[in-house]
Amino acid sequence: MTDVIVVGGGFAGLSAATALAERGVTVTLLEARPTLGGRATAFTDPGTGERVDNGQHVLIGGYRETFRFLRRLGTVGDVFLQPRLTIDMIERSGQASRLECPPLPAPLHLLGGLLGWKALTWRDRLATLRVVRSVRLQAHPGPAKAGHYVHRGSEETVREWLTRNGQTPRLVEMLWEPLAVASLNQSIDSAAAAPFAAVLYRMFSVRRRDSSLGLPIKPMDELYATPGQALIEHRGGEVRVHAPARIRSVPQLTVNVRDEELRAPVVICAVPWYALGDVFVDPPAVLQPILSAAERTPASPIVTVNLWFDRAVTPNMFIGLPGRTMQWVFDKKAIFGDTSSHLSVVCSAADAIVGHTNQQLIDLAVDEVRSALPGARAATLRRAIAVREKRATFSVAPGVPARPGTQTPVAGLFLAGDWIATGLPATIESAVISGHLAADAAVRFLN
Numbered sequence: 001m002t003d004v005i006v007v008g009g010g011f012a013g014l015s016a017a018t019a020l021a022e023r024g025v026t027v028t029l030l031e032a033r034p035t036l037g038g039r040a041t042a043f044t045d046p047g048t049g050e051r052v053d054n055g056q057h058v059l060i061g062g063y064r065e066t067f068r069f070l071r072r073l074g075t076v077g078d079v080f081l082q083p084r085l086t087i088d089m090i091e092r093s094g095q096a097s098r099l100e101c102p103p104l105p106a107p108l109h110l111l112g113g114l115l116g117w118k119a120l121t122w123r124d125r126l127a128t129l130r131v132v133r134s135v136r137l138q139a140h141p142g143p144a145k146a147g148h149y150v151h152r153g154s155e156e157t158v159r160e161w162l163t164r165n166g167q168t169p170r171l172v173e174m175l176w177e178p179l180a181v182a183s184l185n186q187s188i189d190s191a192a193a194a195p196f197a198a199v200l201y202r203m204f205s206v207r208r209r210d211s212s213l214g215l216p217i218k219p220m221d222e223l224y225a226t227p228g229q230a231l232i233e234h235r236g237g238e239v240r241v242h243a244p245a246r247i248r249s250v251p252q253l254t255v256n257v258r259d260e261e262l263r264a265p266v267v268i269c270a271v272p273w274y275a276l277g278d279v280f281v282d283p284p285a286v287l288q289p290i291l292s293a294a295e296r297t298p299a300s301p302i303v304t305v306n307l308w309f310d311r312a313v314t315p316n317m318f319i320g321l322p323g324r325t326m327q328w329v330f331d332k333k334a335i336f337g338d339t340s341s342h343l344s345v346v347c348s349a350a351d352a353i354v355g356h357t358n359q360q361l362i363d364l365a366v367d368e369v370r371s372a373l374p375g376a377r378a379a380t381l382r383r384a385i386a387v388r389e390k391r392a393t394f395s396v397a398p399g400v401p402a403r404p405g406t407q408t409p410v411a412g413l414f415l416a417g418d419w420i421a422t423g424l425p426a427t428i429e430s431a432v433i434s435g436h437l438a439a440d441a442a443v444r445f446l447n
Contacts, residue, residue, distance in 0.1 A: 009030075014435070027238075035241060036225035048342075055302050060210065061082075074227065078218045089174060092322075103208065106211070107204045130167070157191060158188035185300045186349050196425075265445070301388060302346065305361050307365060312334070313331075326368045329344070330344040354388055358386045365386075406438050416438040
């Protein structure tokens with residue numbers, strides 16, 4: 001008999017299941033899809049035979065629980081983490097510049113980087129001090145003068161918060177908006193400020209390394225899904241794919257997979273928020289507030305266009321494109337250590353273009369890449385594919401339903417997933433934190 005059933009095989013489910021397996025708890029993990037990985041997985045491109053991520057995933061050095069998870073799997077070395085934060089930007093005018101933070105303690109490293117960033121004026125640089133102070137007050141408001149920090153229940157949007165903190169239009173366009181859209185997957189005109197402040201605190205307020213960007217140097221399934229399954233099975237657990245689960249809590253906690261009924265003292269539901277209503281069968285009234293909140297939480301899409309050129313078109317692993325529809329370009333071959341060129345071109349908060357045809361998305365990406373990268377203008381495009389993740393993340397707009405905690409009113413039933421109330425937006429770190437919280441709760445319940 002298994003001790004814990006985990007439903008869902010993404011970052012949340014696998015972090016919970018492997019944390020439990022590491023403690024000697026017998027786990028059965030169920031995943032409805034043919035493969036593990038959830039919204040952060042990879043597929044084989046039929047045209048190139050290459051393993052392609054369903055979207056470009058970026059870590060930051062401050063993702064402590066994520067790196068703890070990867071150390072458990074033995075794959076932490078498969079993430080390239082910058083020695084210090086460095087971001088290359090190419091503006092709509094074609095002007096290129098670099099934000100490079102010096103080896104100073106946080107948050108002085110950010111201020112030092114801004115001093116040397118030629119894209120900004122002195123007025124822009126000085127304005128940053130107000131956001132740094134605001135973010136630090138957000139985490140530790142204490143008796144300090146309030147005024148500018150974001151209250152956790154605030155209805156302010158990111159743009160309203162930035163404006164209130166005196167951020168210049170230039171600084172918003174070049175720094176805060178690219179970071180906010182990438183981390184929140186939502187426009188700064190609709191996303192709440194508090195989750196963004198939480199991200200900034202993790203990046204800039206504790207250790208210099210926390211702000212460094214990390215890029216997986218292997219496809220996502222090889223980074224965590226395959227080794228996660230191996231760890232669970234090595235510790236005596238079981239992993240099933242093609243296993244659509246249905247959870248019943250009345251008269252007792254059971255999980256049905258087609259015609260089979262499974263029982264365990266603990267069930268961790270780690271499916272995305274939008275799937276909760278399909279997983280629970282005849283849920284009791286005590287679960288209705290959670291299911292209702294999930295149903296009323298909107299989604300935000302991401303579009304990724306993969307472009308294969310006949311030659312390398314940039315020496316950079318990634319480049320920001322402020323002011324454009326496609327906000328970031330990642331050279332996957334440079335990341336993976338190859339000499340040819342496979343670009344992953346990303347549009348977060350992609351509501352305006354997610355309904356475009358594949359060819360329209362490809363044409364848009366090619367036009368913006370060639371506009372920004374001179375090396376791409378003479379290069380031949382060999383292949384292109386567009387990937388839409390229509391429900392990539394949940395909305396963090398002011399007024400969205402409150403996110404639930406790990407504990408539920410049903411004994412032995414716990415929740416995990418990036419939507420769980422971690423204080424962070426829909427990030428890998430939020431998913432892993434929730435998985436570890438659910439594992440801790442399961443152990444306490446079993447003991």
